[in-house]
Amino acid sequence: MAKSIVIITGASSGIGMEFALQIDAHLRKTDEIWLIARNRQKLKTLASQMRNNARILTMDITVGAQIDRLRDMLAEEHCRIRMLVNSAGYGIIGDVAELRLQEQTGMVQLNCEALTAVTRCCLPYMSRGSRIIQMASSAAFVAQPGFAVYAATKAYVDSFSLALRQELKERKIYVTSVCPGPVDTPFFDMAEKHGSTLSVKKLTLVSPEQVVQKALRDSCHKRTRSVCSLPIQAFEALCKVLPHTLITAVIRWLQG
Template identity: 45%
Template sequence: MSQAKLTKKIAIITGASSGLGLEFARQVEKAYYLDEIWLIARRSEPMKDVADRFHKSKGIILPLDITDRGDMLALHKRIMDEKPQIEVLVNNAGYGKIGPFAELGLEEQMQMIDLNVRGLTYLTHIVLPFMQSGAKIVQVASAAAFSPSPYFSVYAATKSYVLSLSEALHFELKGRGIEVLAVCPGPIATEFFSVAQKNEYMKNKVGQAEPFNRFLVVGAKDVVAKALVDLNKGRKRSVFSLPIKAFVSIVPFLPRSLVLRALSMRKQ
């Protein structure tokens, strides 16, 4: 595509109605000089609340379902019509479902792939014609990207895809001056685990357990602050907290069977 005539400077943040995405919205607004920040998720109210507190940028609320083809085509059309200069894309929307692959619902697992993989890939592709040198892409992966994960199998596989794509694009887009960062957090205190446990397999279970040791859980604010620092340093990965850094550094060197056994211990 020939270089479009770019006007206003914007950021696009997905999954901005909760958790990490809300925090990205707050911190990106503070860190960058942008005309608009486009916030995407299905629920509008939390996005309106965060946008009301913006000081420098106008918050544009886009209540879209990233798994819906019509919604994504409408977003693509809006970008092509308005021709903004996209300075930052944060591909953060995502969810996981915990349980045995065969007993989780087929549709809820296919939707996970549609959101975590297809939606993220689509958005990354459609923003590129509107990015110039200095633009930045944040792909929210997970520490789960570094190993297969029994009872979290599809989720971990989607995040391995995100990490792989992100690192390839970090290399590919360097020549255009576009930074690409994969954020690989361990457990964060967000709605993620309640969403993860709301599924076909868990619906008849009682006394649902926390899937991770509490001491590993960190706050969204710290994860996002570290991600924005790593983004500015041109790093390809952002991993917050010592135990998670140790996990992602050691795991590639451990026997796969040992890692699989250790991770399967959180079976519900």
């Protein structure tokens, strides 16, 4: 019989770690939860707190050979993936002309390319009732001066998820794009290394527990998008009606 597994990328920190803990607490009849990130020690500490069997996969998912390794493991172990959570990602605040090129292309490599590669690699092992949760962001709703590449990568994740959802509809595999505003995690250690988040944004800060609770509920209800808090739901609605040239001008003006 196929082994029933859950795969979580970015499990060593923040939202990914919270997904691991909540899935571990609530999902029954799972043989293993596969935890992916680069920091082995953090994954070991997380695994020690879980009651399900956790498999630690120390991987840099931007490296092609590591994706090949994941593909081989899935094939060798006759896995059925019940749930895939793609949470690995980073953002760096700063203007395009000021940030180093590698900082910016790195966001594209991790947030877009690696997420696509992990998803593609998992699809053959998913079947009726399997679920995919992709960590996008409210930055996907509109272009963001001062956070341009990150917002563009998250628009990719949201768009990719919506299209994939339609492609997988007949196989009854459900894809949910998770679009929170600022979440209280170590994300900002990296994001703010050259510039700071708008204080108006920080007013909407939520906890990873809230984001993950809502995301798991929305995924369970087969919803397309999961948007955690009222202010961010209002922002999503505004982005649907107001011209994006106006919103981007206001964002730039707020940056002073």
